[in-house]
Amino acid sequence: MMRFLRLNGPLMLPMLALILALSFYARPAYAVNPDEMLSDPALEARAREISEELRCLVCQNQSIDDSDADLAHDLRVLVRERLLAGDTNEQAINYIVARYGDYVLLNPPLKPDTYILWASPFILVGLAGLAVFGFYRRKKREGRTTPANLTDQERKRLNEILDPSGD
Numbered sequence: 001m002m003r004f005l006r007l008n009g010p011l012m013l014p015m016l017a018l019i020l021a022l023s024f025y026a027r028p029a030y031a032v033n034p035d036e037m038l039s040d041p042a043l044e045a046r047a048r049e050i051s052e053e054l055r056c057l058v059c060q061n062q063s064i065d066d067s068d069a070d071l072a073h074d075l076r077v078l079v080r081e082r083l084l085a086g087d088t089n090e091q092a093i094n095y096i097v098a099r100y101g102d103y104v105l106l107n108p109p110l111k112p113d114t115y116i117l118w119a120s121p122f123i124l125v126g127l128a129g130l131a132v133f134g135f136y137r138r139k140k141r142e143g144r145t146t147p148a149n150l151t152d153q154e155r156k157r158l159n160e161i162l163d164p165s166g167d
Helices: 012-024 041-051 070-084 089-100 112-142 152-162
Strands: none
Touching (some): 070 089
């Protein structure tokens, strides 16, 4: 058995080829249960497209398509119900946004309510730049770029530490 698993055995190349071939079939894991799926492939594709745009309110950085949370399940079912009712993708999304707010969107729109969300990365970078600028300005004002010299007492203590024999 161990001979079969040796890395330089005769089956090494076919095993690597099989692993490589199977890796091309790897797909992302979806949390959509088979009982949720619509029988119409076109509607199901639209439901998946919409679900990828909606945030799981429990998991927060996962789409409802990727989340196993009960609320994500409920939202997936709601999206499918809206599509079966004849809504367009935009109408289905607007229906859910009307109930849960812009927070449910993974890519929230730019509008007055979300300005701080969109501006916060630039504000943080600006504040970090000001902090770095202030740090170097203060350091330059102090005029000291190297550590201060040791006092006589510190120098004596350092010598005692480095040369315990006292020679």
